[in-house]
Amino acid sequence: MTSVRFDVVTLFPDIVRQAACCGVTGRAFGTGYATLKLWNPRDYTADRHRTVDDRPYGGGPGMVMKVEPLRAAIQAARRDDQTPATTLFLTPQGRLLNQDAMIRFAALDRLILVAGRYEGVDERLIDLEIDEEWSIGDYVLSGGELPALVLMDAVLRLIPGVLGHDDSARQDSHMEGLLDYPHYTRPEQVGELTVPGILQSGHHEAIRRWRLKQSLGRTWLRRPDLLAKAELDQEQRQLLDEYTREYPEE
Numbered sequence: 654m655t656s657v658r659f660d661v662v663t664l665f666p667d668i669v670r671q672a673a674c675c676g677v678t679g680r681a682f683g684t685g686y687a688t689l690k691l692w693n694p695r696d697y698t699a700d701r702h703r704t705v706d707d708r709p710y711g712g713g714p715g716m717v718m719k720v721e722p723l724r725a726a727i728q729a730a731r732r733d734d735q736t737p738a739t740t741l742f743l744t745p746q747g748r749l750l751n752q753d754a755m756i757r758f759a760a761l762d763r764l765i766l767v768a769g770r771y772e773g774v775d776e777r778l779i780d781l782e783i784d785e786e787w788s789i790g791d792y793v794l795s796g797g798e799l800p801a802l803v804l805m806d807a808v809l810r811l812i813p814g815v816l817g818h819d820d821s822a823r824q825d826s827h828m829e830g831l832l833d834y835p836h837y838t839r840p841e842q843v844g845e846l847t848v849p850g851i852l853q854s855g856h857h858e859a860i861r862r863w864r865l866k867q868s869l870g871r872t873w874l875r876r877p878d879l880l881a882k883a884e885l886d887q888e889q890r891q892l893l894d895e896y897t898r899e900y901p902e903e
C-alpha cells in the first residue's frame with residue numbers, strides 16, 4: 654500500500670489537525686494511506702516568552718518569523734523519520750500549484766510543509782531549509798495552514814485506494830488537461846430542467862462520447878488556455894469540432 658507522510662510546521666497546529674480529520678483526508682490519515690505530524694516552532698524556542706517573531710530589519714509594519722525556531726522545528730521533523738523529505742514553503746511568491754505538481758508530490762514518500770504567518774519568514778530560513786516554494790493562488794492569506802491543507806487534500810486524492818473508486822481521481826478536472834464533464838443525479842426533473850436523455854440511455858459508448866465532448870467543450874469555453882496546451886487525439890478533435898459547431902444552438 655502506498656503511504657505518504659506529511660509533516661506540517663505551523664504556529665497553529667489545531668487549524669491543520671481539525672481540518673485534516675474529516676472526509677477524504679480524514680479517511681486517508683485514519684486508514685494508513687498517509688500519516689500527519691505537526692510541529693510548532695513555538696516548542697523550539699529558548700526564551701521565557703517562547704518568541705517566534707521579531708521586528709523587521711529596515712523598519713515597516715508587522716513582524717517576521719525568526720529563523721531559529723522554524724529551523725529547529727523543520728530539522729526535528731526531518732530527524733523524526735529516516736525517509737528523506739522534500740521541504741516545501743507555502744507562499745504567495747511561489748510557483749502556482751497545479752495538478753501536475755500534485756501528481757509529482759503524490760509520487761514522493763514524504764513532504765514537510767512549512768506554513769508562514771505575520772509578514773512572512775526571515776528570507777534566510779528559505780535559503781537554508783526550503784527545497785521549493787509554492788502558492789495556491791494570486792491572493793494573500795493570513796497564514797500557510799490553509800494552503801498546506803489544500804496541498805495535502807489534492808495529493809491524498811491521488812494516492813491509490815484513498816478514494817472509494819480510483820477512476821474518480823482519474824476523471825477529475827485537470828487530470829487529462831481538461832475540465833470535468835457535468836454531473837447529474839436523481840431526481841430526473843428539477844423544475845424545468847431534466848437530465849440529458851443520453852445519460853439515461855444505458856448506452857455506454859454514447860455516454861462516454863457525450864461526456865468527452867462536454868469535457869472538451871467546457872474546457873474550450875472556460876479555459877481555452879488549458880485547451881491550447883492539450884494534445885488532442887483524432888476523436889477528441891472531432892468531438893470538439895462538433896461541440897463548437899453546435900454551441901450557439903445549445
Ligand SMILES: C[S@@+](CC[C@H](N)C(=O)[O-])C[C@H]1O[C@@H](n2cnc3c(N)ncnc32)[C@H](O)[C@@H]1O
Nearest residue numbers: 743744745769772773788789793794796797800
Ligand atoms: C500574510 S502572508 C505574508 C505575505 C508576504 N508578506 C508576501 O507578500 O509575500 C503570511 C503567510 O501566509 C502564507 N500565504 C499567504 N498567501 C498564500 C498563498 N497565496 N499561497 C501560499 N501561502 C500563502 C505564507 O506562508 C505566508 O508566509
